[in-house]
Amino acid sequence: SVYLREPAALPRELQRHLGLALLGSSQVDLSAPLPRILAGTTRDPVEDVKAGRLLEDLLHALSALRIDVPALSTQRDDFPFLVDRQLQRLNADGRPPLTSLTADAWEVLLGYSWPGNLRELWRVLASARDHALARPGAEAIDAQDLPAHVRRRVQLSQMPAQRPERGLPLEQILEQVERHLIRMALSRSRGNKTRAAEMLSLWRPRLIRRMEALQIEDTREED
Known part of the structure; x- marks a missing residue:
């Protein structure tokens, strides 16, 4: 398993490739199966998408199972x-x-x-x-x-x-x-x-x- 802390902080090109890979796009050639990807953020990911910090495709790919943890x-x-x-x-x-x-x-x-x-x-x-x-x-x-x-x-x-x-x-x-x-x-x-x-x-x-x-x-x- 791989844990991504604040995926919006990843370089934009890496976000694009990761999103395509997780969505099973044929545009990405994978020589080995992807590990299980977990991600966490302290910000609202929808707001990150609106602000241009997070690609919408990556958000959709990471949102198969979403758990909202209440703020401390x-x-x-x-x-x-x-x-x-x-x-x-x-x-x-x-x-x-x-x-x-x-x-x-x-x-x-x-x-x-x-x-x-x-x-x-x-x-x-x-x-x-x-x-x-x-x-x-x-x-x-x-x-x-x-x-x-x-x-x-x-x-x-x-x-x-x-x-x-x-x-x-x-x-x-x-x-x-x-x-x-x-x-x-x-x-x-x-x-x-x-x-x-x-x-x-x-x-x-x-x-x-x-x-x-x-x-x-x-x-x-x-x-």
């Missing part, structure tokens, strides 16, 4: 799980693991628009983890570990909300972090609330009350 900025409910999964992958490199983020770091990540989607999230977390590991005694990724351009963009987007009379939404941020930790514990305990409470160092009744307050549904294995 629209997946706020899944965002903590995506961050946790990326950190698990990063921690597999043999260096000391960092599995958590401070409330300030979560505020920045949740306030960023993520134009580069998952690839950008991976790069940002990888850079932040490297920065945090360079700090003596660091136990979590902090906002100061995140790339400067991410922090600046969030600061600019939140300037109206940062006036002294309005304050910072600390309670909302803490609730998001708490909701993420409870869901992660329930997932790792396969829905067993007793084991999940032990992971979080909570009494089971306290966990159930917090689940109700945060509107966390648990339809998995019962205790």
Whole structure:
């Protein structure tokens, strides 16, 4: 299989030959079968065609099966799980693991628009983890570990909300972090609330009350 990232970036002549080959045109002499071609883009391919960046024949050839993946900025409910999964992958490199983020770091990540989607999230977390590991005694990724351009963009987007009379939404941020930790514990305990409470160092009744307050549904294995 061959994966094409941003096919609109290919030279126009290569786009033409590839489109003809995929459509089975007799104008292209193939000495061997084509591999399976997969393509991905962060832009609207129809707009790329209108702008002249992508040939329409190539778009048709690549659109036999199309899957539209929602932008990362629209997946706020899944965002903590995506961050946790990326950190698990990063921690597999043999260096000391960092599995958590401070409330300030979560505020920045949740306030960023993520134009580069998952690839950008991976790069940002990888850079932040490297920065945090360079700090003596660091136990979590902090906002100061995140790339400067991410922090600046969030600061600019939140300037109206940062006036002294309005304050910072600390309670909302803490609730998001708490909701993420409870869901992660329930997932790792396969829905067993007793084991999940032990992971979080909570009494089971306290966990159930917090689940109700945060509107966390648990339809998995019962205790």
